[in-house]
Every structure is written in C-alpha cells, then in structure tokens.
Amino acid sequence: METIRQNTVKTRKPHHCWGCAEEYPTGTTMDVVVSKDMGKLESTYFCDICESVLSHWNSSERSDGIGYGELKENDPRWEDTKNELRSA
Ligand SMILES: [Zn+2]
Numbered sequence: 001m002e003t004i005r006q007n008t009v010k011t012r013k014p015h016h017c018w019g020c021a022e023e024y025p026t027g028t029t030m031d032v033v034v035s036k037d038m039g040k041l042e043s044t045y046f047c048d049i050c051e052s053v054l055s056h057w058n059s060s061e062r063s064d065g066i067g068y069g070e071l072k073e074n075d076p077r078w079e080d081t082k083n084e085l086r087s088a
Pocket of ligand 1: 017019020021046047048051
C-alpha cells in the first residue's frame, strides 16, 4: 500500500475514525490519508486523538500498520490523550 497524500479536513459527512472506530459527526476536523491499494484509492480518516497518539509511535510501529479500532484497543495512551484533549 502506498500513501498518496495526507491532509486535514473538516468532514462533510459523518466518518468513523480508523484508529478508534468512533463515529464523528459532520464538521469534525479529521486527518485523511489517501492511499493506493491494488490500483484502488482508499481514504482513511483519523481523529485528533488518534493523530496525537500516533505522533508518539516510532516509524517501525507505524510501518506494521493499524487494524480498524486497534489504536484505541491496544494503546493505553488513547484514553489519556482523550481526557487531555477533551478537558481543554
Ligand atoms: Zn480516532
């Protein structure tokens, strides 16, 4: 899989975050990663919590890839980060 681009958008419809599997409503600021897989373009959405957790990962952790919802399930920093961001 090859990453084509990554940018920050304000969503125009509800999207599930790939990292935590939470649904975020229209108008949420999310990161979109567009990648090419077997000639098909795929868009993956990440919320601010997951982006923040991912920023602590090193490149070898990232290159292993993330399954749907795994960031929240497997990384104890997710809940901490959520509390931090949402209490601000
Ligand atoms: Zn998320």
